[in-house]
Amino acid sequence: MAEIPPGGFTAPKGIPEYVGPEFVAVRDTLIREADRAGYAHLELPVFEDTALYARGVGESTDVVSKEMYSFADRGGRSVTLRPEGTAGVVRSVIEHGLDRGTLPVKLRYAGPFFRYERPQAGRYRQLQQVGVEAIGVDDPALDAEVLAVADAGFRALGITGHRLEITSLGDATTRPAYRAELTRFLEKLDLDEPTRGRARINPLRVLDDKRPEVREQLADAPLMVDHLSDEAAAHHRKVLGYLDELGVPYTENPWMVRGLDYYTKTTFEFVHDGLGSQSGIGGGGRYDGLMAELGGQALSGVGFGIGVDRTLLACQAEGLEVAPARRVEVFGVPLGESARDRLVGIVGALRRGGIRADLAYGGRGLKGAMKAADRSGARYALVLGERDLEAGVIQLKDLTDGSQTEVPLDGAVAAVDRALGA
Ligand code: HAM
Numbered sequence: 564m565a566e567i568p569p570g571g572f573t574a575p576k577g578i579p580e581y582v583g584p585e586f587v588a589v590r591d592t593l594i595r596e597a598d599r600a601g602y603a604h605l606e607l608p609v610f611e612d613t614a615l616y617a618r619g620v621g622e623s624t625d626v627v628s629k630e631m632y633s634f635a636d637r638g639g640r641s642v643t644l645r646p647e648g649t650a651g652v653v654r655s656v657i658e659h660g661l662d663r664g665t666l667p668v669k670l671r672y673a674g675p676f677f678r679y680e681r682p683q684a685g686r687y688r689q690l691q692q693v694g695v696e697a698i699g700v701d702d703p704a705l706d707a708e709v710l711a712v713a714d715a716g717f718r719a720l721g722i723t724g725h726r727l728e729i730t731s732l733g734d735a736t737t738r739p740a741y742r743a744e745l746t747r748f749l750e751k752l753d754l755d756e757p758t759r760g761r762a763r764i765n766p767l768r769v770l771d772d773k774r775p776e777v778r779e780q781l782a783d784a785p786l787m788v789d790h791l792s793d794e795a796a797a798h799h800r801k802v803l804g805y806l807d808e809l810g811v812p813y814t815e816n817p818w819m820v821r822g823l824d825y826y827t828k829t830t831f832e833f834v835h836d837g838l839g840s841q842s843g844i845g846g847g848g849r850y851d852g853l854m855a856e857l858g859g860q861a862l863s864g865v866g867f868g869i870g871v872d873r874t875l876l877a878c879q880a881e882g883l884e885v886a887p888a889r890r891v892e893v894f895g896v897p898l899g900e901s902a903r904d905r906l907v908g909i910v911g912a913l914r915r916g917g918i919r920a921d922l923a924y925g926g927r928g929l930k931g932a933m934k935a936a937d938r939s940g941a942r943y944a945l946v947l948g949e950r951d952l953e954a955g956v957i958q959l960k961d962l963t964d965g966s967q968t969e970v971p972l973d974g975a976v977a978a979v980d981r982a983l984g985a
Contacts, residue, residue: 577682578689579872584886586691589875590626592885593716594673600712602671602695605649609675612770613641619650619857621824623764630678633940644677647823648694649850649866666699666862670884685841685873694847696866704800706829706849707805707864707886713845713867714811714834720874721883722835724845728816729806729831731799733791735852738827742766742791750914752780771820788817795828802829825850829865835873837880845869848863893979894936894962895922896945898929902947905972909945909957912976918983936962943982945975 579589608893613633620627645651652670654660661668673693688922694985695712697705710727712901717725726938733741745766754762754769754777762769770778770784813831821830830848838844847867855861877883895910897903906922913920921939923932928945936944946958946967956976959982960967970978 576686577680577687581686581875585878586871586891588836588886589720589878590619590673590691590693590720590871593869593871593874594671595789596712596716597671597693597695599602599715600669600708601692602669602697602712603858605652605655605670605672605692607645607655607672607674610642610644611651611654613643615650615857616643616646619653619825619853620647623768624822624824626678626822630680631675632679642793646678646870647676647690648672649696649823649825649864650851652694652696652866653698653850653853653857654814657854657857662699662854662860662862667697667705668699669695669697671695676806678902682766683841685876686839687872691871692868692873694868696864698864699862701798701851701863703801704805704830706798706802707809707811709847709865709867710802710806710831711809711811716869717833717844717874717877719876720885722874722881724837724876724881725833725877727813727831727833727837728819729803729813729829730815730817730819730832731788731791731795731828732826732848733787734795734827737790737792737795737904739784741787744785744790745770746889748784749818751969761814765824767820770818786817788815798828821846821848825853825856827851831867833869835877835880838873838876841873844873887943889919890944891919891921891941892983893920893938893939894920894939894941895920896932896936896944896946897923898932898946898948900926902949902952905952906945906947909972909975915978916976916980918976918979943979945979947972 580834616631618629622628626646631646633641636642649816671694675689675691677689679688682688696711697709716729731813747764749766749769758769770781770844819830819832826848828849828851831846832847834840834842835844849863849865851863893913895906897906907984910922912922923935941962942959944962946960951957955972956969957972958967959978
């Protein structure tokens, strides 16, 4: 039989676990903003055919070449734990013919994604995203909608320290010429061999180099935004105009390089300065070639993925309270067995009435039970002793100021209701 490891079982390295309501509150707030704009829920598989990601995300990316959790299943097929959501959504749209209905197809998803990265604060091997994808219409107003939904999610949480950085990566008509020009520029620089290797696979990646000696040489690098086709340039201007219209602030960052290869035209990142080096709390853009690349019609798409883990960290960095501090509103404290029997029913009635309630289980004494009541965050305790029971009353104790009122046992639920409403 497998042994318990020395020190006990632990979760795999780089996987955060969340106890309490904050994580869910952040995730659900982000989802709510997508719902408000009419995005339908899509429950994606957690693993897919490895080739889907190799083809969809791009073999030259770190995500595909270094970070995938790939394994052969018992039938010998190579499958991969999803490193991101867009490829899976596009696969699902093609497979189920969702693009034969009204366009755009607007979908949202949430859940864990897996990347074998070096774990550190804000960078995990199991990361959580809320994402949206709008597929089938190449309309700059849709890019702006996607951005406004993400921005509204951050704002609904009370976040103010985020910044939207945006650029355009152009389209297939001018990108090859731009790549060739950038390659010629990079060839003239004094770069080490690994960097030259990266430039050969994807010259755009080099623009993202953070080392000062490389940055200095890149100061005059040709930029994609200066090489856009007329159509891509017009699209970009329209997106920025809509963002102004929608009151979504942005800064243009023509140096932006994303870690996934499918982007065209609008490309963006939301960054938060309170998070140290892992400052990207969300990212996304347009991916006009992806549907066709994965075997579907040549339809465009645009979407975002917001990192829920990092958004929660951003809330904490800003000192925001994202969930009610109180786990329950009322806590039952029975003193003795017959009191407990009676309180079980009262707590059940409170819950049926929509009041969050809990009870001291396990026959604890008054002191232990009151401590549990305090820890629960409850506003009120319902304390029931044997003598109260005989007299047909129960003590409603206000845990914020310690004051106590005696109320009839039969009217306990109504009394709590009144007290909470006051
Ligand atoms: P991404 O930029 O790779 O884009 O990931 C989106 C967000 O997920 C990041 O901004 C970050 O907040 C979070 N994230 C990524 N990796 C980690 C990690 N190791 N630990 C914690 N958080 C992480 C995508 O995944 C695209 N599918 C987004 C998209 C949708 N583009 C178009 N549609």
